[in-house]
Amino acid sequence: MAGPVWIDGRREDSVSVCDRSFQYGDALFETFLIRDRRPCLWEAHLARLRLGCERLGIPLPAPETLWREALAACRGVAAGVLKLQLTRGCGGRGYAPPADPRPTRVFSLHPLPAGLEERRRLGVAVRLCHTPLGINPALAGLKHCNRLEQVLARREWRDPDIYEGLMCDTEGRLVEGVMTNLFWREKERVLTPRLDRCGVAGVVRRWVMDRLRAWGLQVLEVRAHPQALLQAQEVFLTNSVIGIVPVIRWQDARDWPVGETTRRLQRVWSS
Template identity: 40%
Template sequence: MWINGIEQTELSARDRAVQFGDGCFTTAAVRDGKILLLNAHIERLQSGCERLLMSPPDMAQLAREMRVAAGGQAQAVLKVILTPGAGGRGYSRSGCTTPTRIVSLAPWPVHYATLQQQGAVLLTSPVRLARNPLLAGIKHLNRLEQVLIRQQLDGTAADEALVLDTAGMVVECCAANLFWRSGSTVYTPDLAQAGVNGIMRRYLMAQLAASGQACQVIEGSREEVLSADEVVICNALMPVLPVRQIDDVTFHARTLYQQLLRSCQTMEAS
């Protein structure tokens, strides 16, 4: 782990990430020493800082630090956390003069390869995401809803959760975005009120558009998803997984999954 470019694991207890969960992050896949979709991850961090009214670090310097961390790694997970730094008491960022950069590596999650073959099992989570358009879409550090979703999920045999918001609309999974296909039409949830607009979600939507296939962004209900012909989930590490079951409904088709998987094989790395 590197904090502000120095290999270390100690962070000030006064850092705003510790005090308030103030900051944003991204998680990227590393293969053969290179970071997949690096530019998209940098853009996400820049956008997250802007949305949170937070001064960003030197992004060119951050990209160099990310490349150094990834160098020599055959396959790994790279995570970057940005915070406003350490400041004074209270909610104000007054006194925060230098943003904190945290870059870390973790082992590759090998279970995704198995789920690509078997398909993922989802359970509808009893934990609902609060609607908040001010923070919707951002991968910010306030992830207590996801912690509760995962805690509940860990008590089951399911691989992921189907997560709704407080209005009953489908948003995402615990750590993945969601697509479903009904006939030839592909849908993904509208994330204007809640959820994370993931890197892989953005990439796959762009790939669908480039192929001339529309992806409709809608406020969809659980019933609409359960009545679909096919459901696929995605994140930067999976990168896509077929869903074989949600609650007591089983899915068999893999047409969309195979299409999106082919798109992932052309992802740029740097």
């Protein structure tokens, strides 16, 4: 870890090997952008965490506790990244979770990734990954800690000029980037992959969809093949840390200009 770690409110940086996140990836996480000593979009992140807890059967800690610990971690931090990992804790027999789980809360502080401003201004290049995303509605949308698919996809390239890899499901439909959600504009319509079968339902993705609809634009969640991007007038990526980043190149496929919708969203995002 780059920065300090708090486990259940105490400055510690190790966990029991019996923790179910270590054993099975039996956990959820949220990654917050810190601006001026505050985690951004707190309520939206917490809503996703709550949904994940309900679907996995992990008791959500008191939101006041999480907020207090988050604020304490962000103390004095003008800009950075706060990660919250919530595990099912220890216990149970094998895969069977304990009847009365005692979740582990892990907050950790990280610096902003380098080159963020430049990427937002100039845009980034992407590639298409070979590693597919398995389809499973039971886990779709959640930011859980079973992330081997993302690890394998991210291992596919080392070229630092490629910022992100786009992933398809096992049926060849676009889902998301390894660490981002994906949008593209076709004339007056903005499209983004449906996430009912796999993928992470990003907090900034939701923010972007709400914002675009408030502006009267049509936003569609679709099952599309990657080739659909060839018809796009503009393409952009979102996540909690990068915000909104234009895609200017799909390696070996085509280039795009930075689009007007991307710029308009960026202006509101950073204001």
